[in-house]
Amino acid sequence: xxxxxxxxxxxxxxxxxxxxxxxxxxxxxxxxxxxxxxxxxxxxxxxxxxxxxxxxxxxxxxxxxxxxxxxxxxxxxxxxxxxxxxxxxxxxxxxxxxxxxxxxxxxxxxxxxx
Amino acid sequence: xxxxxxxxxxxxxxxxxxxxxxxxxxxxxxxxxxxxxxxxxxxxxxxxxxxxxxxxxxxxxxxxxxxxxxxxxxxxxxxxxxxxxxxxxxxxxxxxxxxxxxxxxxxxxxxxxx
Numbered sequence: 001x002x003x004x005x006x007x008x009x010x011x012x013x014x015x016x017x018x019x020x021x022x023x024x025x026x027x028x029x030x031x032x033x034x035x036x037x038x039x040x041x042x043x044x045x046x047x048x049x050x051x052x053x054x055x056x057x058x059x060x061x062x063x064x065x066x067x068x069x070x071x072x073x074x075x076x077x078x079x080x081x082x083x084x085x086x087x088x089x090x091x092x093x094x095x096x097x098x099x100x101x102x103x104x105x106x107x108x109x110x111x112x113x114x
Numbered sequence: 115x116x117x118x119x120x121x122x123x124x125x126x127x128x129x130x131x132x133x134x135x136x137x138x139x140x141x142x143x144x145x146x147x148x149x150x151x152x153x154x155x156x157x158x159x160x161x162x163x164x165x166x167x168x169x170x171x172x173x174x175x176x177x178x179x180x181x182x183x184x185x186x187x188x189x190x191x192x193x194x195x196x197x198x199x200x201x202x203x204x205x206x207x208x209x210x211x212x213x214x215x216x217x218x219x220x221x222x223x224x225x226x227x228x
Contacts, residue, residue: 007133014131017124022200029207075208084201086136087194093143094189 011059012083020044021052025061025075032074035064125173126197134158135166139175139189146188149178 015021020042027033027041039049053073056062061079064071129135134156141147141155153163167187170176175193178185 009136010131010133013127013136016200017128017131019121019124022123022127025204026207029204029211031211075204077205077208080201080205080208084198084205086130087198087201090139090143090189091191091194091198093140094191094194097143097145 008060009082009086012061012079015055015059015061015079016083018052018055020048021056024049024052024056024073025080028062028073028075032072035071035073038073122174123196123200126175126193129169129173129175129193130197132166132169134162135170138163138166138170138187139194142176142187142189146186149185149187152187 016025023042024038027038033041035046035049035053038053039046042049042052053062053064056079057064057076059079060076060082062073063076064073066072130139137156138152141152147155149160149163149167152167153160156163156166167176167178170193171178171190173193174190174196176187177190178187180186
């Protein structure tokens with residue numbers, strides 16, 4: 001279970017390491033778009049866009065639906081939440097440690113002052 | 115400037131795509147550690163650990179200082195904040211869009227009801 005989650009978090013970060021894939025997420029955050037619209041915005045081929053979308057779908061960042069010959073993509077919030085939660089956990093752990101350090105230093109100062 | 119920032123965000127996500135490098139961040143969030151301590155925890159060689167640390171330092175996630183022959187590493191919060199801010203921005207944009215959609219649907223229902 002933990003291993004699966006760790007793998008999922010890794011896939012999200014891997015997906016977001018690419019500037020074109022981040023541009024797709026920034027676009028889809030504002031609303032759904034078709035594959036052709038995304039390709040036009042990125043200035044790359046439809047084939048390259050489909051490959052980026054596959055990585056984004058595998059990591060749980062994007063969903064898509066096909067109606068006739070048109071595939072429309074939208075944000076899947078699960079992936080974003082997953083990555084954000086991991087980062088928040090590290091920052092909180094680090095900040096709590098700083099708070100504890102601060103408290104220890106305060107106590108030492110008081111002891112020296114008394 | 116924007117291009118530099120985009121590159122920096124990409125470097126942070128690239129650094130965090132690797133499970134060993136995420137393990138280093140999870141360890142350092144709890145407090146500083148030497149390179150040997152990190153290598154022992156990961157169960158990899160010191161040379162491999164140094165390579166991972168280089169990627170983490172280049173992305174602004176880790177800082178290190180050498181005293182004598184011992185290099186001690188600690189979290190650099192800049193990288194964590196950078197990645198968290200990007201994710202938050204996407205999620206907020208997406209949630210605002212859902213809110214606006216909800217408001218439009220409410221208005222339509224009211225019009226149909228009147």
